Amino acid sequence: MRVVACLLLAATIASAQTPAYKAPRTADGQPNLNGIWQALNEAYWDIEGHGAAPGPVLALGASAAVAPGLGIVEGGPIPYRPEAAVKKKENFDKRLTLDPEIKCYLPGVPRANYMPYPFQIIQTPKYIMMVYTFARAVRTIYMDDHKEAPADSWMGWSNGHWEAETLVVDTTGFNDQTWFDRAGNFHSDELHVVERFTAADKDHLLYEATIEDPKVFTRPWKMSMPLYRRVEKNAEVLEFNCVEFVEDLIYGHLRKGASK
Amino acid sequence: MRQKLAVTIAAVLLSAVPVWAHHAFSAEFDVNKPIKLQGTLTKWEMINPHSWFHLDVKGPDGNVVSWLVEGGSPNQLIRLGVTKKTLSVGTEFIIEGYQARDGTNKAVGRNFLFADGRRLFLGGSAPGAGGTEGK
Amino acid sequence: MTRVLGIVATFVLLTPVTLTAQAPARVTPAVPSKTNTTWRVSRTPDGQPDLQGFWTNTTYTPLERPKNVNKPFFTEAEALELAKKAADNEEAQTEPGTIADVHYDFTQFGLDRSQGAQALNLRTSMIVDPPDGRIPPMTAEGQKRTTERAEAAKRRGAATDAVQNQSLSVRCILMDRDGPPMLPGAYNNNYQIVQTPGYVMILVEMLHQPRIIPLDGRSQLPQNVRQLMGSSRGHWEGDTLVVETTNFTDKTAFQGSSANMRLIERFTRVAEDTIQYQFTVDDPSTWTKPWTAELPMEKTIPPIFEHACHEGNYGLYNTLAGAREEEKKTSK
Numbered sequence: 001m002r003v004v005a006c007l008l009l010a011a012t013i014a015s016a017q018t019p020a021y022k023a024p025r026t027a028d029g030q031p032n033l034n035g036i037w038q039a040l041n042e043a044y045w046d047i048e049g050h051g052a053a054p055g056p057v058l059a060l061g062a063s064a065a066v067a068p069g070l071g072i073v074e075g076g077p078i079p080y081r082p083e084a085a086v087k088k089k090e091n092f093d094k095r096l097t098l099d100p101e102i103k104c105y106l107p108g109v110p111r112a113n114y115m116p117y118p119f120q121i122i123q124t125p126k127y128i129m130m131v132y133t134f135a136r137a138v139r140t141i142y143m144d145d146h147k148e149a150p151a152d153s154w155m156g157w158s159n160g161h162w163e164a165e166t167l168v169v170d171t172t173g174f175n176d177q178t179w180f181d182r183a184g185n186f187h188s189d190e191l192h193v194v195e196r197f198t199a200a201d202k203d204h205l206l207y208e209a210t211i212e213d214p215k216v217f218t219r220p221w222k223m224s225m226p227l228y229r230r231v232e233k234n235a236e237v238l239e240f241n242c243v244e245f246v247e248d249l250i251y252g253h254l255r256k257g258a259s260k
Numbered sequence: 261m262r263q264k265l266a267v268t269i270a271a272v273l274l275s276a277v278p279v280w281a282h283h284a285f286s287a288e289f290d291v292n293k294p295i296k297l298q299g300t301l302t303k304w305e306m307i308n309p310h311s312w313f314h315l316d317v318k319g320p321d322g323n324v325v326s327w328l329v330e331g332g333s334p335n336q337l338i339r340l341g342v343t344k345k346t347l348s349v350g351t352e353f354i355i356e357g358y359q360a361r362d363g364t365n366k367a368v369g370r371n372f373l374f375a376d377g378r379r380l381f382l383g384g385s386a387p388g389a390g391g392t393e394g395k
Numbered sequence: 396m397t398r399v400l401g402i403v404a405t406f407v408l409l410t411p412v413t414l415t416a417q418a419p420a421r422v423t424p425a426v427p428s429k430t431n432t433t434w435r436v437s438r439t440p441d442g443q444p445d446l447q448g449f450w451t452n453t454t455y456t457p458l459e460r461p462k463n464v465n466k467p468f469f470t471e472a473e474a475l476e477l478a479k480k481a482a483d484n485e486e487a488q489t490e491p492g493t494i495a496d497v498h499y500d501f502t503q504f505g506l507d508r509s510q511g512a513q514a515l516n517l518r519t520s521m522i523v524d525p526p527d528g529r530i531p532p533m534t535a536e537g538q539k540r541t542t543e544r545a546e547a548a549k550r551r552g553a554a555t556d557a558v559q560n561q562s563l564s565v566r567c568i569l570m571d572r573d574g575p576p577m578l579p580g581a582y583n584n585n586y587q588i589v590q591t592p593g594y595v596m597i598l599v600e601m602l603h604q605p606r607i608i609p610l611d612g613r614s615q616l617p618q619n620v621r622q623l624m625g626s627s628r629g630h631w632e633g634d635t636l637v638v639e640t641t642n643f644t645d646k647t648a649f650q651g652s653s654a655n656m657r658l659i660e661r662f663t664r665v666a667e668d669t670i671q672y673q674f675t676v677d678d679p680s681t682w683t684k685p686w687t688a689e690l691p692m693e694k695t696i697p698p699i700f701e702h703a704c705h706e707g708n709y710g711l712y713n714t715l716a717g718a719r720e721e722e723k724k725t726s727k
Binding site: 284285286287288289290291294305307308309310311312330331332333334335336337338339340357358360361362363366368369370371372379380381 | 496497500503504505506510565583696698699701709710717721
């Protein structure tokens with residue numbers, strides 16, 4: 001009995017002393033987050049936990065139905081202000097016409113990170129670039145020379161810095177046009193996102209994001225999820241230029257001879 | 261001072277601004293509908309491919325009408341230090357341009373002037389710009 | 396494959412000229428300097444020649460040599476004179492009441508070429524091979540394809556009949572000059588280059604297109620995976636980045652090219668502020684021989700601001716809506 005207790009104690013001490021994972025370093029001594037990454041969850045449908053549900057297009061049946069998901073939002077429902085909660089429901093009801101993803105608009109942050117396609121991190125000391133498959137969205141993370149956003153944009157203006165093993169990205173300068181998911185979760189142009197990227201092991205990152213928007217939410221709230229490395233030898237972010245696919249949707253009624 | 265655009269040997273030798281740009285605009289706006297607006301800025305959308313100035317224009321009847329005026333890409337101005345804080349809401353402008361073909365309160369701004377006749381942006385001399393452009 | 400080294404050796408690049416933005420714009424005369432023979436390109440930590448930074452390929456030099464010019468280089472005085480005339484033209488106002496006047500004034504937004512950095516280029520054309528500075532003759536197949544494309548465009552109707560009748564540029568799908576090859580357009584001719592082990596990335600400002608070029612020697616994408624900007628693979632030859640691009644679609648037609656065009660680009664940093672950019676177009680189904688062009692990329696000021704073209708494309712919507720309104724009026 002005493003031997004088992006000793007072994008258990010030893011194991012406990014060992015795990016307490018086991019350091020958190022330290023990623024290999026880049027030449028400038030920072031955790032190397034270079035690579036092609038992808039989220040594996042159903043947050044792109046709805047960042048909150050949800051059961052299976054019909055999709056908005058009858059003809060696509062089960063292939064475009066909403067897969068059930070545990071959600072990535074921490075600590076309870078998204079804390080909407082009362083009038084914002086009404087707008088969220090309206091967004092959901094009218095999502096087929098209102099969801100910016102449908103029109104191939106840039107997905108914004110954090111949505112770009114959990115769309116079901118790979119994205120690539122290209123890391124240098126001064127700039128970290130994030131290149132997403134959907135609509136070829138690009139983010140420039142400024143690692144020094146931090147400036148205020150000169151104007152609003154879809155993907156925001158990102159200033160980054162390192163905190164030990166974690167890349168911290170602080171983004172403002174958003175317009176109010178993007179959503180967080182296909183369920184109508186939204187924000188205003190006062191959105192402020194602080195993301196943390198931390199290597200969990202050689203093929204996984206832990207992604208956390210704190211969302212703040214006093215016009216829409218009563219308090220800041222948080223989401224978190226793993227990011228998985230695409231380990232195929234020839235993994236590549238391919239060109240998903242979707243503008244052509246939505247032109248008839250947006251401009252079809254302006255075609256000569258189109259019936260009103 | 262306006263000068264006729266001279267067709268010189270230089271113009272023949274050197275690549276001109278692509279013609280398509282002009283055609284696209286003359287399809288959107290009507291050369292037979294020149295306008296001159298005096299109004300106050302409510303918003304400058306610093307977007308691409310072209311930025312948009314939102315103006316409140318007071319008509320002779322005293323009613324305020326909203327106009328949307330198309331301008332250039334803001335990207336070079338941003339490099340020269342212009343930000344969304346450079347032009348304040350309420351700034352008074354005079355805009356000369358051409359009205360939209362569909363007859364709505366939209367126009368392309370040929371000239372953007374402050375109320376005192378100064379050009380709104382002069383490139384490197386833009387108000388609030390961070391100094392002249394260097395290398 | 397045509398070797399163009401002889402031409403490269405005679406390529407003369409002066410101290411880059413910044414055409415200052417004081418109104419009216421004027422060219423600052425270049426101080427002639429001999430090529431700095433002691434300059435060496437620095438390297439990234441993993442040993443790549445460092446091409447990083449913000450660059451512009453704005454130029455007054457046309458792709459093809461004009462018909463009334465019979466030499467490959469201007470003198471410095473001639474080139475400066477032409478640049479000055481071009482700057483004056485850009486400053487000159489269009490005649491009110493003309494089609495050309497229905498446009499915002501570029502100079503008010505700093506978008507005219509004379510208000511940006513550019514390297515003074517003495518070449519009379521970007522094309523350096525063939526030596527006459529002009530695109531070689533088309534093959535019969537290339538001519539046939541061009542004719543068929545023009546006829547198909549006519550059949551589609553007027554440009555304002557349907558959005559698909561407009562160019563890829565106006566539709567904010569891809570700017571013509573994005574290519575590759577990467578050529579300058581009217582404005583915002585800017586690129587951001589970053590390098591990390593195994594990759595070179597080029598962010599093309601208009602319209603915010605990323606080019607991620609792997610350097611690990613992997614093969615091109617499978618034949619049936621086609622992309623508007625093709626599939627690019629890079630490797631270093633000495634201090635020159637060589638990028639081969641294939642797998643184009645038939646939607647981009649660079650100067651009438653086919654989807655089987657094979658493009659070779661070469662990037663060499665020749666000075667602190669200058670990258671020499673050269674490209675060879677190899678498309679035997681379109682041209683009787685490959686052809687090569689080059690132009691300098693000059694350091695410019697950051698940042699590249701998000702060019703969310705499709706998202707802000709109200710102009711296209713208004714153009715189509717306007718055409719439908721006009722039809723309603725004329726049909727009454």
